[in-house]
Amino acid sequence: MTDQTPAVPDDADPGLTGADLPPIDPALAAWLASDPAPPMPAQVWDRLEAALAAEPPFVASTPTAADAAVASAPVADLAAARTRRSGRLWPVLAGAAGVALVGLVALPALRGGDAPPVADGPLTAEAAIEIPTPASVTAPQGNEPQVADAPATSSSEQVATAPAPAESSAPEGAGPTPATTATASPAIAMPVAMLDTGTTYSPEAIPAQVTTLLTTAGMADSQSMARALGGAEATPNPSPMSGVGMLASPEALHNCLLRLGIPESAKPLIVDHGSFEGLDAGLVVTVGSMRSDGTPGDLHVVVVGTQCADADVAAARHFDLPVAP
């Protein structure tokens, strides 16, 4: 795209923007008016009305109410999760439930390496991800990811999921009061896995790099992703996050995801700390769409500066990666 407009930042300092917006050029106004928007098509309204009708009755997002609101959401069996984790050679950050948050596992290792090994296959964002088996993946030398396992908890501490907001910016004062544990902040959406690989991400390698991340996190194929999202496992007490910016706390990550416009339907799978185009960055992998069989159809990946400031959000790179059936 050729852009002849001078390269001035899109968002000028609001403190310097006292000038009124001049009236729109009449000719431009006329051109824009030549393209009126039609009313919402009947089929769109029908679909929307049906979707709203299918929603359960509204329940306020207080912790107690949230539990009730998502009573139908799958709740992880922690004992089973611990058993599974303890039997794994691969460091698996598992867990999760439904649409949003469940477990947060700190994974402070694997730092300092270069990009994870790139799997064979087309290096395009549109290429279907061919998930390698764990045995076919070579972890960066001496940098196997480690799992900061959650402390044992009773079943009463299991965390139900709560819907994550879809809009980039919640209304002022919206949302529950942040807390430092999942049990105290059920509305804060967290990914299945929190990683800190230090990967140097690049646009052309994103498909392979995400493939490696998923495999490392125990989601080697669409079925295992579905199981993780379906709440087969959960880690309800997140370990303290030790990163910066969006990686500093569950609340910071939650807010950043909101600002990135991660929709409610996009189930978060992985967040990783690395770099992108020379900048300290976080990579977020969410489910973009689901197939009718309940497995992910494609993944949505966002790479954003870890500070998640306005400029970072504006410069964030988004990728859609189809998942091999």
Next chain:
Amino acid sequence: MTAPTDADLLASHCAGDPDAFAEIVRRHRDRLWAVALRTTGDPEEAADAVQDALISAYRRADTFRGDAAVTTWLHRIVVNAALDRMRRRAVRPWTALPEEESSSPALVDESRLADPREAAESAETTREVRAALDTLPPDQRAAIVLVDLEGWSVEDAAKVLDCPAGTVKSRCFRGRAKLAERLAHLRNPDGGPPVTPPDHEEITKRFGTDQGGGPAS
């Protein structure tokens, strides 16, 4: 008996009324649809954005605090959902191809235009305007859609876009400049002098200098 306000309906929804939220949506569906459609430029994306956004609003209705109109709150959620889809689409270059664009349903009912030549010219103008809008960065496009197409005030658009009013002005100003440049041939079909967009100096004078606010588009 007067009809309940949007705020009343939202309160009813939060109190468990199963029909209240749908009534709010029914009231505002066309405006929400228009914003989503114009922001995404794609009916399918717009439909998905509207549905995602309104389901989210349904579930999070208690986060509305009443310091803005319910419609502003809904527009904010819809615009953000549309922008998110635009940003995702930014990595799919084929979505900007004219072939796909022409395959989307027309926004203008050309059958209602009496003069075939006028209809053809109008359709061409519509195509050109859509193509020009498609070239704008999502944030500028959203600002143009709200202020210049949907008639929102800068202040209300700022609430929808969750940014300062100055930022909305800046985005509109820059977006208009780009549109004027790209549509200049419509103004000057006989080869007259092209429209000159505001230059860097003017933009800086009006809306401030580079403060590191956002990336150059």
